[in-house]
Amino acid sequence: MAQSGKAHIACKRYGCCKRYDCREGRARPTGRRIPHRRQSLLAVMVLMLSGLSLSVPAHAACPSGFNGTAVFGIDICAGKGIAAGGLAHAAAVMTGILDFDGDGAPDNAAVVRGLAAQQAAFVVVSSERQARRFARRSGRENFTIVFDDEMVRRGPDFDPTLEEALHLVTQFGYAETYPEDFGEYAGSRIADLMDIARGGRFARVPHRYPANAVYHYDDRSCDYACQVTEFTYWAITSMRGQQQMPGRAAEIDDEWQLNSRAAITAGFPELAAFLAQPAFALLP
Numbered sequence: 001m002a003q004s005g006k007a008h009i010a011c012k013r014y015g016c017c018k019r020y021d022c023r024e025g026r027a028r029p030t031g032r033r034i035p036h037r038r039q040s041l042l043a044v045m046v047l048m049l050s051g052l053s054l055s056v057p058a059h060a061a062c063p064s065g066f067n068g069t070a071v072f073g074i075d076i077c078a079g080k081g082i083a084a085g086g087l088a089h090a091a092a093v094m095t096g097i098l099d100f101d102g103d104g105a106p107d108n109a110a111v112v113r114g115l116a117a118q119q120a121a122f123v124v125v126s127s128e129r130q131a132r133r134f135a136r137r138s139g140r141e142n143f144t145i146v147f148d149d150e151m152v153r154r155g156p157d158f159d160p161t162l163e164e165a166l167h168l169v170t171q172f173g174y175a176e177t178y179p180e181d182f183g184e185y186a187g188s189r190i191a192d193l194m195d196i197a198r199g200g201r202f203a204r205v206p207h208r209y210p211a212n213a214v215y216h217y218d219d220r221s222c223d224y225a226c227q228v229t230e231f232t233y234w235a236i237t238s239m240r241g242q243q244q245m246p247g248r249a250a251e252i253d254d255e256w257q258l259n260s261r262a263a264i265t266a267g268f269p270e271l272a273a274f275l276a277q278p279a280f281a282l283l284p
Contacts, residue, residue, distance in 0.1 A: 063137035
């Protein structure tokens with residue numbers, strides 16, 4: 001079901017599938033850019049109110065050569081040479097994910113405690129080499145990365161920071177806190193829903209998806225667990241209204257067809273009901 005050895009570990013911790021090539025045991029940019037959303041002004045306001053400095057202070061939990069801060073106890077680190085705005089943006093995006101209702105507190109305290117207990121970290125890097133340096137110096141495996149030149153800090157394009165930050169929260173937060181519901185393995189509730197969305201259970205990416213599939217991720221380096229990660233990302237962000245900017249539906253149609261809460265509710269009500277459960281605190 002899952003890849004083994006360094007390749008799987010690197011792919012999982014680097015948060016890669018699609019944009020990072022993990023087939024040689026390391027994550028590297030494929031060159032494919034994914035359009036992203038406008039940064040939430042609410043998240044930025046919450047971040048400012050929380051007292052985050054834009055001067056990029058050294059953070060005790062980040063290794064040498066990295067600056068950082070923390071969002072609800074979750075470490076946000078940025079490699080040497082990355083501008084202060086990159087760290088602040090990463091922290092703002094993480095704040096928006098964990099405090100989606102904008103009340104200044106984590107929406108799901110159990111998930112945040114789980115992330116902190118695992119020393120999960122979100123890391124901004126300028127290169128694959130810098131990502132490896134973070135892994136070596138920190139001794140961590142539970143982290144995802146975003147490349148600073150991919151970040152979209154303003155404007156209408158979709159920001160890859162959201163995807164990579166959410167991967168951290170779902171892989172090391174929700175999947176660990178609610179393994180039967182969000183576990184990244186065949187038989188969990190989210191995996192069963194993914195199998196429905198793909199038109200069947202496929203351990204490997206099929207050459208062609210069934211005609212009724214609404215989720216058809218085609219990266220063959222992405223194993224079953226990785227497919228669950230990506231499906232969870234599409235489902236949550238669509239239910240949160242983060243995939244609805246003009247032209248977005250056409251941009252992502254080759255991979256995901258239900259880009260709004262209304263579309264999921266109408267076309268896949270089981271998924272909508274699952275994600276709307278109050279216990280998960282994913283939706284306001």
